[in-house]
Amino acid sequence: MMLAIDHWAWANAWRDRSPALKTGVTLAALAMAVFSPWPAVPVMIGLATALAVTYGAKIPAKVFWRIWLVPAAFLLVGTVTVAFSLSTAVPDGSVPTEGVWGLPWAPSLQLGPLYLTVTPQGMEQALTLLARAMGATAVSLALMLTTPMVDVLMLLRSWRMPPLVLDLMLLVYRFIFVLFETTESMYRSQEARLGYASWRYGRRSVGILAANLLLRSFLRAQALYVALAARGYHDELRVLPRRRSAG
Amino acid sequence: MNGMLTLRDVHFAYADGTPALQGVSLDIPRGGKTAIVGANGAGKSTLFLTLNGTLRPSQGEIKLDGRLMTYGRRDLEQWRRQVGLVFQDPDVQLFSASVEQDISFGPLNMGLTEDEVRRRVEEALIATGTEPLRNRPVHALSYGQKKRVSIAGVYAMQPDVMVLDEPLAWLDPAGQQEILALLAQLHRAGTTLVMAVHQMDVVADWADMVIVLQAGQVIYQGAPQGVLAQQERLLSVGLTPPWPVQVFHDLRLAGLPLEGEPPLTRAALTEQIVRAWPKK
Known part of the structure; x- marks a missing residue:
């Protein structure tokens, strides 16, 4: 979705x-x-x-x-x-009993001393x-x-949202997709080697997948930092605002 | 030697003690096209990370443009302006939500004006053929497109030296040709190029200088002819000679009296065969 x-x-x-x-x-x-x-x-x-x-x-x-x-x-x-x-209370006592939705009575259910009723x-x-x-x-x-997410971030920036929060949002957005792709390819490779052939194997495979995903995420974060630094990253992810043709 | 980047006796070991570089000395000539070759694990990627100051050698020195580099903030900043690094995996390098914005990241970090950054982003988009992708989210790109965008992001910084870690890996032949054409264009504009590459055919066509790494050491630096024609030596370090060299040796074994050095290119091989044919 x-x-x-x-x-x-x-x-x-x-x-x-x-x-x-x-x-x-x-x-x-x-x-x-x-x-x-x-x-x-x-x-x-x-x-x-x-x-x-x-x-x-x-x-x-x-x-x-x-x-x-x-x-x-x-x-x-x-x-x-x-x-x-x-x-x-008993439904035909204090609770009004006129019909709901054309029904001549209010549906009710007795649960021990309690009554569950639909009232108008x-x-x-x-x-x-x-x-x-x-x-x-x-x-x-x-x-x-x-x-698009780029525009959401731009709008938030113009509303003076702290840059740190925006940078985090941007990275989370980008890496949701990287994580998703990694998970998908790992799952497929496990499945191709019968990792999900039975419920028991499947449980084991999911465990391995989760553990590896965590490890890979750490490595990925480290690699990202190196790559950003190579392009002169200091403390803020600055990018150009999008120029739109329609105003 | 008028070296753009000069390494002298550079050593580097990873935290777990694995030595990656063991006394590397090399010169990247200004305006040259240097190919760095070596088997997996020979130290190419580690070497590249020392070329822009990301990894600090435990021993040895690195000179950029004749100046001994230190690891202070100012030197590092200068270093990254002059030496642009294109990573092998574009997913590591691309962080932004859109192509255009990702390319603008480096130039903005250089403190350029917004107009200048826009101009450079335009130029990079056009030069790398990524203009139609400008507003696309990075995750919707194909591998080849991501690769070109990651080159565009470094291109826009207009570095003196562009270091590319296996820019042809995983690309189809057409994609490889596009990247090579782009590099040729950069070279004509005066950029010094350094590239890690596995295909010796590409090295033979492209490079004017070859550096061979083996187990963290430089075992050859010089003209491509000096090493690519040596079949035995290449095979011993886990590399395959260019196909004309292989065919040259096969034909000789088959009895064709080929003379001279093994040829690196198809044209040179054809010429030798034509000369030797009548003698057979």
């Missing part, structure tokens, strides 16, 4: 738009989605975002949908629990929360999908 996000951040039609503008619009849309009292607003914002990403930034709807589903699944599980309320208020709360969270996720995802 991370690789897909990075790929589209470089390949979308809005890549060269001003990152400050994109961030501004995103923050405004986020605020609207989160603070609106009606669940319809974040839903609309989410839909509008999906359309903008598909037709504006020319990212396939399928890509957007698939990436959005990952956090959405977590959100669904998280918000469902809000719909339930736990009480000691709980249901409404859960729906609002879910709508907000999903709309907000769509908006944030749109920013991630249309802004």
Whole structure:
């Protein structure tokens, strides 16, 4: 998923738009989605975002949908629990028993002395929360999908983020991919030699892989430092800001 | 000798005690094309790291442009401006998120103005044929492209000496030719070149000076003809002679009366065969 996000951040039609503008619009849309009292607003914002990403930034709807589903699944599980309320009262006593969603009764479950009930208020709360969270996720995802890391760093630099933090972000970003490639090639070479032929071998292979990855990371860090020093590195990774054709 | 880089009796051992350089003395001629050859583990990469002051020899001295170098901050800075090192593995060298930014790193460290850095980055992008890749993230490049970008990053610093650790390794023939063409262009512009290379055919075509390393010692320094034509000697240090030399020896064994020194190039070999043919 991370690789897909990075790929589209470089390949979308809005890549060269001003990152400050994109961030501004995103923050405004986020605020609207989160603070609106009606669940319809974040839903609309989410839909509008999906359309903008598909037709504006020319990212396939399928890509957007698939990436959005990952956090959405977590959100669904998280918000469902809000719909339930736990009480000691008998449901047809103090708790209102008018139907939920057209059902003539509020579904309830007796757990010893406790009753697990879905109430209309709980249901409404859960729906609002879910709508907000999903709309907000769509908006944030749109920013991630249309802004390359280089631009994010540049924007943070213009916001006076300390250079040390930025350098770390840059290196982490670059070396995530190096680490990923190393892991992949090590895994393939283990697999080619039957390292994952059985569950027991697989467990052993994963251990070896992890240990080697750690060692290689240290060596890689050392080699990187030597290479940076060869090009005159002192204490800050200075690079030219990107010049964009569109302002 | 008007040496750009001069090493005298340089010794270096790694922390675990493995000796890597054992009394290396050599001269890199100004404006020359020096090939450093030797089997794996002969000390080539270690030697390269001493050429720009990364590794400090335990003994011996290094002169750059006639000046004895020390390991103080100012000398090291000067050293890195004058001697550019292109590492064998481009993934070690490229750290930045985009090609253009990675190339700008070295020149910016030299304290140049932004305009000058931009000009140099442009020039390096065009010279190395990486212009179309300018805004690409480094991790999306192929191996050959990464290699060219890592050369561009050093090119933009315009060093007097460019030291390349096996720049042709893992490249396809077309990729190798591109790198060699780029080096020829650099050489015409006055850059002193030093390159570690395994293919003796390339050495024969390219170098005007060959240094042979074996077990941390220089066993030959001089013109390519002086060592490349010596089949037995090359084989004894784990290297293969250029193919015209091998064919020369084979033809002689087969009874063709070839005369003179074994030829290093195809053209020279053909000429010798044409001369010997009628006598057979």
